Amino acid sequence: MAKKVILLTNLGSPDSTSVKDVRRYLNEFLMDERVIDVPYLGRLLLVRGIITPFRAPKSAAKYRTIWTDEGSPLIVITNELAEKVEKHSGLPVYVCMRYANPTPAYAFKQILSEHSDVEEVTLFPLYPHYAMSSYETAVEHVKNAHRIGDYGFKLNVVAPYYNHNGYIDALVATLKPYLVKGKYDRILFSYHGIPERHIFKTDPTGSHCLKAENCCSVESPAHEKCYRHQVLETTRLVAGKLSLTESNYLVSFQSRLGTDKWLTPATSDVLKDLPSKGVKKLLVISPAFVSDCLETLEEIHEEGRETFIEAGGELYDTIPCLNSNDDWVETIVDLVNKV
Structure with missing residues (x-):
């Protein structure tokens, strides 16, 4: 052996x-x-x-x-x-x-x-x-x-x-203790952002990614290296296991750098806008990060809370990463x- x-x-x-x-x-x-x-x-x-x-x-x-x-x-x-x-x-x-x-x-x-x-x-x-x-x-x-x-x-x-049952189940396990009926208006899945040009560069077909509104749900060889498809699939699988409907959750992208066009919507923009749309109680999870770090502990937990509360939010909770669960x-x- x-x-x-x-x-x-x-x-x-x-x-x-x-x-x-x-x-x-x-x-x-x-x-x-x-x-x-x-x-x-x-x-x-x-x-x-x-x-x-x-x-x-x-x-x-x-x-x-x-x-x-x-x-x-x-x-x-x-x-x-x-x-x-x-x-x-x-x-x-x-x-x-x-x-x-x-x-x-x-x-x-x-x-x-x-x-x-x-x-x-x-x-x-x-x-x-x-x-x-x-x-x-x-x-x-x-x-x-x-x-x-x-x-x-x-x-x-x-x-x-991103779609492995164990990884999905581990995320589901971190969410379950927070899902008290009626406590939150929405769940926000905040993933690390990347420039759109990176999506184009990793598309082996050169003609699929970001070429149509539903490109991530149409089967393609591009999905093997498509970050956007993979994070949306992670979200879909977690939501399915928790019996969440699309009205229960949102997906956004954080940690933007520079002025190039990045994947949208930006987490910072979503946090500013949600309270005005009646979402006053928010639960945030960051599945792209499996270890808590600056982007989760400071950007999401601290800065995100400040942004949401200043915009009129009332309750803002964040879920720790998988860490060493x-x-x-x-x-x-x-x-x-x-x-």
Whole structure:
């Protein structure tokens, strides 16, 4: 039997809340050609000359509002998840990040130092949906480190699992305790946003995505890499298991960057508009994030609440991410075992 190891990969986090560390993190993140997909020199000027100098101090202040005694919530949660997956699977589990530390090369070095006879490393991206700026860049980053290192072990990759029963059931389990009849006027599924051009770029047909109003519900090979289709499918499956009608919930996209056309509606706009439409009590879940981080703890939980309440909302609750929930751990192990 092959000696098998699991490698979890997540987004990453600054090493600290200092402006210097946040600036370094943002530079690495935003210089990723799959995040800001413009030619290198233009990206360099935009990121290091305009975005990072202004954004780093503000982001550092935001990170300070969520930082714990143990450090970055995302890093702490991912490490807790790794421990539980290791215990449940009986396999060694390691962690690496797409940006900052620990790097894939560091994780591979750890693996080989402790398991010199390893034959297979199964990469589990902590991104349920395919997008070039999340799942794709994380996977390619690890693949590149594996290729450069010329390691003797095989690298397997778990495919996007946006419609996997275990993932859907885990989301349903987080929602159920909140679904007291009449407590909320709506449920908002807020997903990380991406530019529309990323949708076009990952459409292998070149003629399906965003070409028709119902493109995400018309079967197509494009759906294998279509982020919009996949998040709508996740929402549909969760809503179905909870017997929600379309009048019970909404879908929106958060964390917009820049002035390009992004997927709509924007979460910030939805939160401003809902109270005027009679939605005064709102429940928010962010299924694209499986680990609580700046985008959920600060942007959704704090900024989102302020936006909604200032617009006339009365009740605003947010659901924690899957983090290290037992059913989520079981799902990861199940998906790894199927590779």
